[in-house]
Amino acid sequence: MMKKAMTMALTATLATSAVTAPLAFAQDKAEPISNEVKEEVATNFIQLKGKLGKIEKRDNGALFTTIEQGENIFSLVIQEDTLVLDNTGKKADLKEGMSFTAFVNKNKPMLMIYPPQYNPEVVVIETSDMGTVEVGIFDENFVNKENTLKLNLSEESQITNLAGEKLTQEDIVGKEAIVFYGPATFSIPAQTSPYHVVVLETVEAEVVQPEEEVADFIEFTGVIGDINTRENGSQLLTNEDKENPFNLAIDEDTIVLDNTGKTVELKKGMKFTAYVDSSKPVILIYPPQYAPEVIIVETEEVGFVNVSTFDENFINKENTLKLNIAEDTVITNRAGEKLTQADVINKEAVVFYTISTRSIPAQTTPSKIVVLDSEEQSTTPPPIVEVEDIISEIIAHDHYEIAGIKMVPLRILAEELGYTVKSTGNGAILTKGNASYEITRGQKEYAHNRAIKQLEAAPALLEKNKTYVPQAFIYSLRGE
Incomplete structure (x- = not known):
């Protein structure tokens, strides 16, 4: 039986006022189902929360700490120019065990390592002092887009950018900002005179960062x-x-x-x-x-190995090795089947050699090359129509509507398309061949191989142990 479509609005709610609590960080909360569709506010920053682990100081002056939250592990690198404040907007020192919220620019290049390593722009430390932290985009009346908070800026309100430089009230309009404040009224929107406003958008942040070269x-x-x-x-x-x-x-x-x-x-x-x-x-x-x-x-015999991608001149991606392929060089694929020199070009390969020159790049005549990329194609075309029919049937009988977006079950559909689905505790990792996707519930951003992309709506746990994603994401897995 087809499920009745539901319209749900997932919006961020205003943190508890400092009048009733000594400390509150603004957090997303699920609201009751409503027919009202509310605008989701786009953000350039990802929020990471936890408690600081052991803090190590590196030679370049940066601080490094690893945070463990059950199965979720990540590291933070806090540079000298990282803004570190407490929940009242004052500068703070980092100590092991402190509760924090880190704000990371999602457009910043990220190293492909495990555990993931982030370089936050701002770190906010939780203290026992009275102070509330809110993140939002404010209009010309200094009301945030959710209409939950209005800023009554005074001469005592400190307004800065990420570099700590002073800004004017006009610099806040239309920009994403972190607001630190104390007492607030019980009106709608709540009104407050903030202690400190940090405007996150700066000219430097808008400059396109050069993409880091990532090894294969x-x-x-x-x-x-x-x-x-x-x-x-x-x-x-x-x-x-x-x-x-x-x-x-x-x-x-x-x-x-x-x-x-x-x-x-x-x-x-x-x-x-x-x-x-x-x-x-x-x-x-x-x-x-x-x-x-x-x-x-490793054996006692002389032999060197290089694993990389080689261009049409048989030079590897790192420009450290050039192959002078000879007639007696053995070239195979994973299955041991013979290949030609042309099959090596622009492919990931394992190269075995002994002697090489001292030039840049070094040159060698390899004894063996194993090409990792497989170009084998089935002579029988896949039953696309059958898969589409099954996918359509599953969606027809199992979906929800959230703010006009059709949400469909992730695991059953992805597995039907041949993907392996592994739970991460708060999302899932999908793999098929060389393709990989990582999605997180409550977060529109997802990883596709080395790229960060965005969904129409955040994945949600709409049924027990069952994550739903926008239908368009499933179509993208199918190559549409």
């Missing part, structure tokens, strides 16, 4: 500890070094060779280098678990 593969080195065989035939390897714990999930598709390119059987005590596709999502567990494309075992 991340290297992990270690010594094999325990080797456990799972029921599905795959193996789980542990790194013997307790100071750097991680696991490797090995299956029949993992290439396992020694440093000369020969097939080798993995055994405890072997030194290895694992190459993990940097675009692959990582399961958020501890110790971290990686699914490498290639594992190279």
Whole structure:
């Protein structure tokens, strides 16, 4: 039976006034179902909350801390120019165990590492002092878009940008800002005289940042500890070094060779280098678990390995190695089938060699090349019509309407399209071939391989243990 469509409005509510509570951070709350459609306010900043872990000071003066929230682990790098304030808008010092909210510009390039590492523009520390923090965009009357807060700016109200430079009242209009205030009226909107207003949008923030060059593969080195065989035939390897714990999930598709390119059987005590596709999502567990494309075992024989992408001149992406391919160079795909030199161009490949020149890039005649990209195509076209029929049938019998957007069940539809779906606790990671997606409930932004994209509406848990996403997202998984 087709479910009755519901119209839901998910809006941010005003934090509890400082009149009734000594401290409150503005948080999103689910409101009762209503026929009223409210505008969702676009934001350029992601909010991260938690308690500061151990704080380390790096050589460049930056502070580094890792936050663990159950399965969710992330790190913060606080630079010297990062604005650190308490909930009253005063400058504060960071200490281990403090509760915080970090504001990160979602347009800023991000390193593809695990755990994820963020460079916040502002960090707000929770204290016992009376103070409320609100984030919003304010109009010419200094009322936020949600119509929950009006600012009565006075001469004592401090107005600055992220660099701490003084601004005028006019600089607030139409800009995203963090407001620090105390008592507020019980009117609609509530009115307050803020202590401090920090305008988040600056000229510098609008400059397009150059995209960081991300390596195709991340290297992990270690010594094999325990080797456990799972029921599905795959193996789980542990790194013997307790100071750097991680696991490797090995299956029949993992290439396992020694440093000369020969097939080798993995055994405890072997030194290895694992190459993990940097675009692959990582399961958020501890110790971290990686699914490498290639594992190279170190032997006493002379042999070097390079894993990269090579251009039409057979130079790798890092410009450190040029291949002079000879007639006796063995070129194969993952399955061991012979390929030609042309099959190496613009493909991810594992190169085995011994001697190289000292030039830049170094030049070598490789003994073996294994091309990782697979271009095998099925001779039988996929039953697109059948899949579309099944997808349409599922959507017809299982959907909701939220603010005019059709929300459909994520897992069943993604799996029907051939994706593997893994829960992250507050969202899911979808993988299929070289494609990966990571979505988070309550957040429009999602990751597609190395890019950050945006959904029409935030994924939501509309039924128990069942996440729903906009129908357009499912169509994008299907290539539409």
